[in-house]
Amino acid sequence: MKRNKSSHEVTIKDVAKEAGVSYSTVSRVVNNKSYVNPDTRERVLQAMVRLGYQVNLHARSLAGGQSNVIGLLVVDLTTQYLGEIINGIDDVLAANRYELMLYTTHRRKAKESAYVHMMARGLADGLLISLPREPEAYLTSLRQKGFPYVIIDFRSEDPSDHFVTADNYQGGYDATKHLISLGHQRIGIVTGWMDMVSARDRLDGYRAALDDAGIPFESELLFEGDFSQPGGFRGGSYLLDLAEPPTAIFASNDISAMGVIEAVRAHGLQVPGDISVVGFDDIPTAALLNPKLTTMRQPLQEMGRSATELLLDLLKDPEDKSESIIFPTELIVRETTAPPHP
Amino acid sequence: MKRNKSSHEVTIKDVAKEAGVSYSTVSRVVNNKSYVNPDTRERVLQAMVRLGYQVNLHARSLAGGQSNVIGLLVVDLTTQYLGEIINGIDDVLAANRYELMLYTTHRRKAKESAYVHMMARGLADGLLISLPREPEAYLTSLRQKGFPYVIIDFRSEDPSDHFVTADNYQGGYDATKHLISLGHQRIGIVTGWMDMVSARDRLDGYRAALDDAGIPFESELLFEGDFSQPGGFRGGSYLLDLAEPPTAIFASNDISAMGVIEAVRAHGLQVPGDISVVGFDDIPTAALLNPKLTTMRQPLQEMGRSATELLLDLLKDPEDKSESIIFPTELIVRETTAPPHP
DNA sequence: ATGAAAGCGCTAACAC
DNA sequence: GTGTTAGCGCTTTCAT
Numbered sequence: 121m122k123r124n125k126s127s128h129e130v131t132i133k134d135v136a137k138e139a140g141v142s143y144s145t146v147s148r149v150v151n152n153k154s155y156v157n158p159d160t161r162e163r164v165l166q167a168m169v170r171l172g173y174q175v176n177l178h179a180r181s182l183a184g185g186q187s188n189v190i191g192l193l194v195v196d197l198t199t200q201y202l203g204e205i206i207n208g209i210d211d212v213l214a215a216n217r218y219e220l221m222l223y224t225t226h227r228r229k230a231k232e233s234a235y236v237h238m239m240a241r242g243l244a245d246g247l248l249i250s251l252p253r254e255p256e257a258y259l260t261s262l263r264q265k266g267f268p269y270v271i272i273d274f275r276s277e278d279p280s281d282h283f284v285t286a287d288n289y290q291g292g293y294d295a296t297k298h299l300i301s302l303g304h305q306r307i308g309i310v311t312g313w314m315d316m317v318s319a320r321d322r323l324d325g326y327r328a329a330l331d332d333a334g335i336p337f338e339s340e341l342l343f344e345g346d347f348s349q350p351g352g353f354r355g356g357s358y359l360l361d362l363a364e365p366p367t368a369i370f371a372s373n374d375i376s377a378m379g380v381i382e383a384v385r386a387h388g389l390q391v392p393g394d395i396s397v398v399g400f401d402d403i404p405t406a407a408l409l410n411p412k413l414t415t416m417r418q419p420l421q422e423m424g425r426s427a428t429e430l431l432l433d434l435l436k437d438p439e440d441k442s443e444s445i446i447f448p449t450e451l452i453v454r455e456t457t458a459p460p461h462p
Numbered sequence: 463m464k465r466n467k468s469s470h471e472v473t474i475k476d477v478a479k480e481a482g483v484s485y486s487t488v489s490r491v492v493n494n495k496s497y498v499n500p501d502t503r504e505r506v507l508q509a510m511v512r513l514g515y516q517v518n519l520h521a522r523s524l525a526g527g528q529s530n531v532i533g534l535l536v537v538d539l540t541t542q543y544l545g546e547i548i549n550g551i552d553d554v555l556a557a558n559r560y561e562l563m564l565y566t567t568h569r570r571k572a573k574e575s576a577y578v579h580m581m582a583r584g585l586a587d588g589l590l591i592s593l594p595r596e597p598e599a600y601l602t603s604l605r606q607k608g609f610p611y612v613i614i615d616f617r618s619e620d621p622s623d624h625f626v627t628a629d630n631y632q633g634g635y636d637a638t639k640h641l642i643s644l645g646h647q648r649i650g651i652v653t654g655w656m657d658m659v660s661a662r663d664r665l666d667g668y669r670a671a672l673d674d675a676g677i678p679f680e681s682e683l684l685f686e687g688d689f690s691q692p693g694g695f696r697g698g699s700y701l702l703d704l705a706e707p708p709t710a711i712f713a714s715n716d717i718s719a720m721g722v723i724e725a726v727r728a729h730g731l732q733v734p735g736d737i738s739v740v741g742f743d744d745i746p747t748a749a750l751l752n753p754k755l756t757t758m759r760q761p762l763q764e765m766g767r768s769a770t771e772l773l774l775d776l777l778k779d780p781e782d783k784s785e786s787i788i789f790p791t792e793l794i795v796r797e798t799t800a801p802p803h804p
Numbered sequence: 805a806t807g808a809a810a811g812c813g814c815t816a817a818c819a820c
Numbered sequence: 821g822t823g824t825t826a827g828c829g830c831t832t833t834c835a836t
Contacts (some may be wrong), residue, residue, distance in 0.1 A: 129583065131813055142823045147815060157821060174583040178520040178529065179813030182828045187520065189563075197548050198746065203540040210538075210566050219585075221531075222564040224552050241471065241516040242829090243561075349750065378750045385752075404540065408691065408720045410727075410752040473829055484807045489831060499805060521829030524812045584813090 130171045139167035150175060151185075177219075181242060189219045190431065191244035193235060196224050199347075199375060200403040201420065202250065205272065208424025209248060216432055218245075233258045240267045246431045248272060253315045268434040270427045273318050275446075282434065283444045284427040286418035288318045291449035292325025292370070295398045295416050298451055299368040300333045303459045304396060307335075308366035310355030310376050312347040319347070322372050322400060341366055345376050352379020353386075360387045360395070367460040368396035374406045374415055381409075381456070392458035402452055411455035419447050472513045481509035492517065493527075519561075523584060531561045532773065533586035535577060538566050541689075541717060542745040543762065544592065547614065550766025551590060558774055560587075575600045582609045588773045590614060595657045610776040612769045615660050617788075624776065625786045626769040628760035630660045633791035634667025634712070637740045637758050640793055641710040642675045645801045646738060649677075650708035652697030652718050654689040661689070664714050664742060683708055687718050694721020695728075702729045702737070709802040710738035716748045716757055723751075723798070734800035744794055753797035761789050 132150070136143035141160060148156050149164040156164075167173075181187035190213060194202055206220075213220055221244055223235045236258040239247055247262070247269035249255060255271070262269055263280060271283040299307050309326050312319030327337050340362060343355035352371055356379060359366055371377035377399030384395045391397055391411060399406060402417035426445050433440045474492070478485035483502060490498050491506040498506075509515075523529035532555060536544055548562075555562055563586055565577045578600040581589055589604070589611035591597060597613070604611055605622060613625040641649050651668050654661030669679050682704060685697035694713055698721060701708055713719035719741030726737045733739055733753060741748060744759035768787050775782045 129813090133813080143813095144815080144824075145822060148822085151815080153815095155821060160821080174579050176524070176584050176813050177580070178523040178584055179828090180815070181520040182518070182524055182830085183813075183815040184828060185815055192564075196545075196552075197539065198542060198545040200540060200542065200545075203538075203542075203545065206539050206566075219580075220564050220566075222534075222562050224548075224562075237516055238519070238561075242518050242520055349746075381752075382750065404691070405747050408724065408751075410723075471829090475829080485830085486808075486832080487806060490806085493831080495831095497805065502805080518829050521812090522831075524814085525829075525831040526812060527831055 129176075130173050131176070132173070134171055135164065135167045135173050138171055139164045186245045186435070187243065188217060189221050189244045190246055190248060190428070191221045191223060191235075191239035192248045192250065193223045193225065193232065193239075194250045200405060201373070201375075201401055204403065204420035205250065205424035205427075208421035208426075209428045210424075211421075212425050212428035212432070218432070236262065240265060246270075246435050248427055248431060249274075253313060266438065268431060268438065270431040270434070272423060272427045275317050275321070276444075281444070282430050282442065284423050284430060284447070285318065285445075286423065286447045286449050288321035288449070289325040289328075291400060291416040291418070292322035292372075293329045294325070294449065294451050295322075295370050295400065296326045296329035297333070298414070298453070298457065299370065299396060299398060300329060300335070302368070302396065302457060304366075304368040305335060305460075306341065306364065306366040306368070308341045308343065308355075308359040308369040310343045310345040310352055310359075310369060310371045310380055312345060312372040312376070314344055319372055326370055345372065347373050347376055349375050349379040349382075352376030353383045354379070356380035356383025357386070360384065360389070366395070368398070368457070370398050370400075372400055374399035374401045374403045374413060377413055377415065377456075378405075378409065381413075392456050394461055396457040396460070398457055400449075406452075407454070409456075414454045414457040415452050417450045417452050423447060471518075472515050473518070474515070476513055477506065477509045477515050480513055481506045528587045528777070529585065530559060531563050531586045532588055532590060532770070533563045533565060533577075533581035534590045534592065535565045535567065535574065535581075536592045542747060543715070543717075543743055546745065546762035547592065547766035547769075550763035550768075551770045552766075553763075554767050554770035554774070560774070578604065582607060588612075588777050590769055590773060591616075595655060608780060610773060610780060612773040612776070614765060614769045617659050617663070618786075623786070624772050624784065626765050626772060626789070627660065627787075628765065628789045628791050630663035630791070631667040631670075633742060633758040633760070634664035634714075635671045636667070636791065636793050637664075637712050637742065638668045638671035639675070640756070640795070640799065641712065641738060641740060642671060642677070644710070644738065644799060646708075646710040647677060647802075648683065648706065648708040648710070650683045650685065650697075650701040650711040652685045652687040652694055652701075652711060652713045652722055654687060654714040654718070656686055661714055668712055687714065689715050689718055691717050691721040691724075694718030695725045696721070698722035698725025699728070702726065702731070708737070710740070710799070712740050712742075714742055716741035716743045716745045716755060719755055719757065719798075720747075720751065723755075734798050736803055738799040738802070740799060742791075748794075749796070751798075756796045756799040757794050759792045759794050765789060 132146045133143045136146045250272040345351035345355045371380045399415035402415045406413040474488045475485045478488045592614040687693035687697045741757035744757045748755040
């Protein structure tokens with residue numbers, strides 16, 4: 121299964137011959153390192169263009185250089201949430217001439233660990249890890265190797281970890297408080313995957329807001345969802361079927377909020393007339409729904425950008441002491457929340 | 463900028479020593495090629511596990527093997543459209559132990575060509591190209607090299623090309639016909655990027671349907687959009703501001719349909735009461751809108767899957783004569799279309 | 805069935 | 821400033 125090398129690929133040696141220099145000089149020019157006589161450089165550059173030279177990243181990587189590839193580990197791509205984050209990542213990577221290698225685990229946990237190892241085995245210079253559930257298993261091995269990584273949307277306890285996340289606790293708090301300040305007293309919550317820190321933080325914020333308002337937490341008003349639209353639908357249905365249903369529901373992300381809203385309609389009720397709904401994320405679609413979704417915005421693109429910058433810093437200097445970043449969230453009041461029905 | 467190799471990476475040589483064989487034997491075991499004595503194989507396998515061996519893909523690729531990486535060239539990821547396709551791609555890739563390298567060009571045309579060359583330079587074994595505009599430039603060089611690629615959502619004229627697409631012409635035809643059969647006579651269209659074949663095909667289908675119904679095509683009812691939501695909004699606004707506005711609008715994709723619907727509302731009108739709207743794609747969000755979007759479904763996941771299978775076939779046998787595939791589209795009637803206001 | 809050895813294209817010492 | 825050279829980890833003849 122050999123590559124079709126009919127048309128000989130032009131290598132650094134070809135360029136060297138063409139320019140009449142040794143091939144290490146070509147390497148120097150390509151990498152812009154150590155001084156090269158301007159004339160020589162020019163001749164090499166021209167030879168490169170003439171021959172249409174392109175580095176072979178595999179060779180470069182093997183020879184001890186960097187691969188200029190960043191690995192991104194995500195769950196799946198159908199959520200706009202990640203699309204936004206990736207846009208941010210992408211911006212920074214492109215500006216720094218890095219490539220993106222994408223890994224989607226589709227929640228098959230076993231794969232995550234295998235992937236991480238393969239990437240760390242030279243395929244990538246660094247790793248961006250998004251939305252992992254209990255990533256400790258492979259994080260430990262990464263730490264041991266001193267392999268650079270940044271975690272997105274995860275608050276790590278380990279001081280050597282670098283991460284970028286939104287303030288999910290405060291977001292959950294503010295979303296709930298918004299509902300309370302509208303006059304709601306019975307507020308349901310549809311959570312995300314409870315093995316994800318971000319989901320737990322949002323829940324904690326919800327409870328704290330209730331607490332501060334003197335509203336007792338009732339476990340029957342909590343539905344454990346999974347950040348999906350069907351999960352939101354199930355959660356909404358469950359809450360509305362309660363003997364004493366809530367008048368408002370906090371969904372832990374926009375996608376599940378959409379499911380909740382569907383459930384409200386399926387019960388013949390109106391949003392926000394009968395039931396108020398708040399989401400979380402502010403994905404682009406949120407503003408396009410009818411009614412438009414009230415939600416907590418996380419600066420997704422910026423989070424992707426920051427995480428990538430942090431990682432590139434780490435690559436330049438492993439001892440880099442850049443801080444992990446926790447972005448503030450922002451309440452975006454649109455049309456799905458209103459005072460409770462009198 | 464040397465990799466932190468504090469903890470010596472275990473190579474095929476280490477495994478060889480551990481198992482007491484030569485390292486070419488280890489290579490044979492790893493690659494499952496030529497016969498190896500079952501006992502020897504077993505010993506090697508155990509040594510591999512014991513040492514936690516992982517191939518170095520760069521070395522493998524350099525040595526003339528394949529890289530087991532597929533490159534995917536896309537415009538950007540915020541559209542659910544691509545998320546769905548990638549899910550399909552991903553399925554097949556995972557099942558065949560391939561990795562995915564992602565390239566987003568963000569419509570910077572210059573980048574596309576550079577990317578393609580780099581990938582073809584050994585980084586990837588094959589290329590999946592989605593949504594290119596006028597890709598002829600780099601396709602030519604790919605063909606010359608005999609580099610395997612499959613194009614998604616593009617009908618190529620070149621008989622040696624392989625592509626997977628939906629029947630955009632028929633889709634455009636059926637969408638328009640649906641509107642006509644509801645009684646609409648003035649039907650506007652918001653197109654996609656006109657330098658994309660799929661957009662042109664949908665437009666052609668629209669015109670053909672009009673033609674077959676004896677409705678003259680009026681150029682003032684055509685707005686050249688760009689597959690984006692703001693583009694749809696602009697298109698909708700333009701059409702509704704016409705002296706004699708249409709009673710129905712065919713948007714060339716769901717995202718722009720969402721923009722059109724926003725524009726309808728901004729004009730104080732109702733969908734579908736005053737204006738009917740049809741989209742194209744059937745992205746997941748389409749079913750979650752209020753009212754739910756009537757649209758032409760393309761089997762996105764399946765398209766991704768098929769394209770990938772086609773490419774892997776090509777990789778196994780460059781002379782593979784697998785056919786390019788054109789998937790049928792399907793009208794999904796939901797709630798945004800109705801007979802015209804009397 | 806297995807071992808030895810020649811590269812793949814490049815980077816990074818080390819010379820000069 | 822530039823050339824020489826030794827690998828990086830692996831696949832693949834070619835021997836045996």
